[in-house]
Amino acid sequence: xxxxxxxNEPLHIQYYIYMKNLVQGNLGTSFIVGKPVFxxxxxxxxxxxxxxxxAVFIAFMIGPVFGAxxxxxxxxxxxxxxxTFTLILYAVPIFWSGMMAIMIFSFKxxxxxxxxxxxxxxxxQGFFHSFFNLEFLRHxxxxxxxxxxxxxxxxxxxxRSNMIATLGxxxxxxxxxxxxSERAVLYRHAARNCLLPVVHFAAIQxxxxxxxxxxxxxxxxxxxxxxxxWQATSAHDYPLAQGSFLILATIIIILNFLADLSSVxxxxxxxxxxxxG
Amino acid sequence: MIRFPKIRxxxxxxIMLGNYKKGFRKVTREFIKSKLALxxxxxxxxxxxxxxxxxxxVPYSPDMIHYDENGRxxxxxxxxxxxxxxxxxxxxxxxxxxxxxxRGTLLVAFLSGLAILLIxxxxxxxxxxxxxxxxxxxxxxxxxLYGIPDLPFILIIALFIGPSIWTVILVVVLILWxxxxxxxxxxxxxxxxxxxxxxxxxSGAGDFRIIYLHIAPNVASLIFAQLAIMVGFVIILESSAxxxxxxxxxxxxxxxxxQYVFVTGAIRHAWWWTLPPGACIAxxxxxxxFLSKGIENITNPELERx
Numbered sequence: 189x190x191x192x193x194x195x196n197e198p199l200h201i202q203y204y205i206y207m208k209n210l211v212q213g214n215l216g217t218s219f220i221v222g223k224p225v226f227x228x229x230x231x232x233x234x235x236x237x238x239x240x241x242x243a244v245f246i247a248f249m250i251g252p253v254f255g256a257x258x259x260x261x262x263x264x265x266x267x268x269x270x271x272t273f274t275l276i277l278y279a280v281p282i283f284w285s286g287m288m289a290i291m292i293f294s295f296k297x298x299x300x301x302x303x304x305x306x307x308x309x310x311x312x313q314g315f316f317h318s319f320f321n322l323e324f325l326r327h328x329x330x331x332x333x334x335x336x337x338x339x340x341x342x343x344x345x346x347x348r349s350n351m352i353a354t355l356g357x358x359x360x361x362x363x364x365x366x367x368x369s370e371r372a373v374l375y376r377h378a379a380r381n382c383l384l385p386v387v388h389f390a391a392i393q394x395x396x397x398x399x400x401x402x403x404x405x406x407x408x409x410x411x412x413x414x415x416x417x418w419q420a421t422s423a424h425d426y427p428l429a430q431g432s433f434l435i436l437a438t439i440i441i442i443l444n445f446l447a448d449l450s451s452v453x454x455x456x457x458x459x460x461x462x463x464x465g
Numbered sequence: 466m467i468r469f470p471k472i473r474x475x476x477x478x479x480i481m482l483g484n485y486k487k488g489f490r491k492v493t494r495e496f497i498k499s500k501l502a503l504x505x506x507x508x509x510x511x512x513x514x515x516x517x518x519x520x521x522x523v524p525y526s527p528d529m530i531h532y533d534e535n536g537r538x539x540x541x542x543x544x545x546x547x548x549x550x551x552x553x554x555x556x557x558x559x560x561x562x563x564x565x566x567x568r569g570t571l572l573v574a575f576l577s578g579l580a581i582l583l584i585x586x587x588x589x590x591x592x593x594x595x596x597x598x599x600x601x602x603x604x605x606x607x608x609x610l611y612g613i614p615d616l617p618f619i620l621i622i623a624l625f626i627g628p629s630i631w632t633v634i635l636v637v638v639l640i641l642w643x644x645x646x647x648x649x650x651x652x653x654x655x656x657x658x659x660x661x662x663x664x665x666x667x668s669g670a671g672d673f674r675i676i677y678l679h680i681a682p683n684v685a686s687l688i689f690a691q692l693a694i695m696v697g698f699v700i701i702l703e704s705s706a707x708x709x710x711x712x713x714x715x716x717x718x719x720x721x722x723x724q725y726v727f728v729t730g731a732i733r734h735a736w737w738w739t740l741p742p743g744a745c746i747a748x749x750x751x752x753x754x755f756l757s758k759g760i761e762n763i764t765n766p767e768l769e770r771x
Contacts, residue, residue, distance in 0.1 A: 279747045283705060287726070399614030
């Protein structure tokens, strides 16, 4: 058993073997499941992706609009209320909101299933069928709403403070002086400029969502990457834990890189050679 | 009787201390005026006093198991007059556990916050002041840390060095100082080009003096606004980690309470056990966010009044 996993070698040799296998795309074999780690992790990452992408998408569709709306009404009573509401969304730990959602919508009202991707009796036929069917969507609603509510705060707050800063600048005065309607000023002139940092945050937020997937997936027993890490660490399945952590970190680094690239692409003022510090 | 040596202050230092006193009074006044900051401080002080005095104000011992008159465990009892927040699966008083949990949660937040402040602010100041190779080296470390997913990292480290509250604090500090360092650095970079720094340099002040007496007071408000946000993240991260079972059994935190709710399957109906810890976490995090926003508004008033 020890020999099979190469555990009888001294540590530095073990490390060397691990790195050698890693370069060849071999993350080792899971102690518990007995399957190659790479295969498991790839499958799990896909499950996390179908959970996180819709959530991020929804949050970044609603968030900027809500933020712009708050900035527009920044002198009215709605702004402090909206701001407090957003801060509450940000401050509530996501696993707790998930638990409360399960308690209310699954156990109290019985509208939605409390977790996992399918009912136990459901067997998906083929790849396409496994993600495009009512059964799956019904299981998707609750976690996606919980995650997107949590993610809503960052785009809203960013948009709001950017809008307020932008509305004080000269070109907005100019647009107003031209006699444009307030709506045109806000949405055609101000909002466009404020969207840049929000786009930048979107990619970073997907990364954060991946990191936070551990708790969400645990709550909703969603068989994704986060749950894989949790199961692996609680079962002392070192190869699987290391492998899934490695893949998770890689995904996050790639997303951060994409975030930087996208802001260079959208906003020519951000130079590649400039000080990004 | 112990005699304290008499400290003789130079005139210069006296003036400086006087200025600090005046500044402190001014800041206090501004805090009271700013509703946001005041709300944050009030909530935070309530939680802190609960944390400090919790052993004296808990109605029952938090680990005590309660029985009814027939000797059966009062498991998952809804709120009654004796147990205003009901009981846990094990028949313990939820309210007492909640008060006790404030202690652990705030202890972790305080210790991690302190360490993040020390590491992050110093690294930021040093990197921003010295620039060049030191800056490049420190910032690459920060960049590397940005690639590490925080919560999974806690799990992995706990797998190797064992789960305990100290593991959580260690990893949280190890990761979260990055943001502080980066923000303080960029501010220090621009401050160290200002005339007053050059003047200090010209009059022969050492690096240490310039960094801590000339630059640091100017970034202090930023440091504390950032620290408040970081402490908020610490609280969320700690409760998530404790929820996943990385905490230790001898220190109770709110995240840990929620872990027991989940593993005992009490989320099916025991709202009295689920609601309070989460609401407390949210309220605590809100209070530090308010505090941070308040500090920002006080030091940068034109931001909000446009």
